[in-house]
Amino acid sequence: MLELTNTALRYGKHLALHGVGISIAPAETVVVLGANGAGKSSLLKVLGGLVCPEPGAGLTFEGKAILGRPAHDFPELGIALVPEGRGIFGDLTVAENLQLGAHPPHARPHEKRQRDLVLDLFPRLAERQGQIARTMSGGEQQMVAIGRALMSCPKLLMLDEPSLGLAPIVTSELFTALGRISATGIAMLVVEQNVKASLAIAQRGYLMEAGRITGAGTADSLRADPAVQRAFLGAVA
Numbered sequence: 075m076l077e078l079t080n081t082a083l084r085y086g087k088h089l090a091l092h093g094v095g096i097s098i099a100p101a102e103t104v105v106v107l108g109a110n111g112a113g114k115s116s117l118l119k120v121l122g123g124l125v126c127p128e129p130g131a132g133l134t135f136e137g138k139a140i141l142g143r144p145a146h147d148f149p150e151l152g153i154a155l156v157p158e159g160r161g162i163f164g165d166l167t168v169a170e171n172l173q174l175g176a177h178p179p180h181a182r183p184h185e186k187r188q189r190d191l192v193l194d195l196f197p198r199l200a201e202r203q204g205q206i207a208r209t210m211s212g213g214e215q216q217m218v219a220i221g222r223a224l225m226s227c228p229k230l231l232m233l234d235e236p237s238l239g240l241a242p243i244v245t246s247e248l249f250t251a252l253g254r255i256s257a258t259g260i261a262m263l264v265v266e267q268n269v270k271a272s273l274a275i276a277q278r279g280y281l282m283e284a285g286r287i288t289g290a291g292t293a294d295s296l297r298a299d300p301a302v303q304r305a306f307l308g309a310v311a
């Protein structure tokens with residue numbers, strides 16, 4: 075469904091990604107694991123059209139070359155990104171945030187169905203539809219961000235560290251919801267430092283270190299990989 079090849083990304087003199095390549099099959103959940111500064115957010119920015127990699131990189135989605143397309147085209151292609159920091163409209167209500175998510179033309183006819191799906195996944199949002207988003211807790215804001223992304227009827231949902239800053243109980247609820255989203259057939263790419271929770275919902279994953287992909291395999295093989303255990307000592311319970 076999505077294929078990224080030979081990707082280098084430079085911030086000034088700093089090379090943040092070196093020859094990175096990943097792929098995602100339809101309906102597959104893939105996790106990218108890596109410690110702080112490994113390049114995970116940079117990878118998602120390339121995949122979301124937010125930054126332009128060095129010449130030589132390739133990015134295809136459903137067989138179409140999409141590198142260089144502006145980020146605002148991506149929801150129309152069926153790609154939704156939930157960025158680090160969530161990127162919700164803080165001064166708008168939960169209901170307004172969800173409504174704005176349904177902006178791609180292919181999503182508009184399905185607005186009611188998608189809202190029902192989001193409110194079923196996150197019952198707390200159903201109770202809080204009139205609440206101003208910035209007054210919500212971190213976990214609730216993450217639910218709004220994921221809900222808004224789902225309103226665009228994505229084929230591929232990409233999430234940057236969804237559990238960042240959340241309490242363990244909230245993280246557990248969030249990953250249960252992500253597992254349910256995956257079961258609906260939406261492909262997902264989850265960038266995470268929470269190895270245990272993310273491998274529990276993924277079929278496959280990659281390990282990133284210092285801007286390179288240094289490991290790849292099934293969720294089971296990554297869980298048992300000493301390199302993953304070394305990179306996240308203490309994170310694998």
Ligand SMILES: Nc1ncnc2c1ncn2[C@@H]1O[C@H](COP(=O)(O)OP(=O)(O)OP(=O)(O)O)[C@@H](O)[C@H]1O
Pocket residue numbers: 085086088090108109110111112113114115116117
């Ligand atoms: N806008 C920028 N300008 C300069 N350097 C940057 C910029 N964004 C990221 N970097 C650098 O690129 C490298 C990779 O950063 P990135 O944010 O992709 O890592 P990450 O794995 O997502 O880390 P974290 O988990 O801490 O968010 C880091 O060394 C970082 O300092």
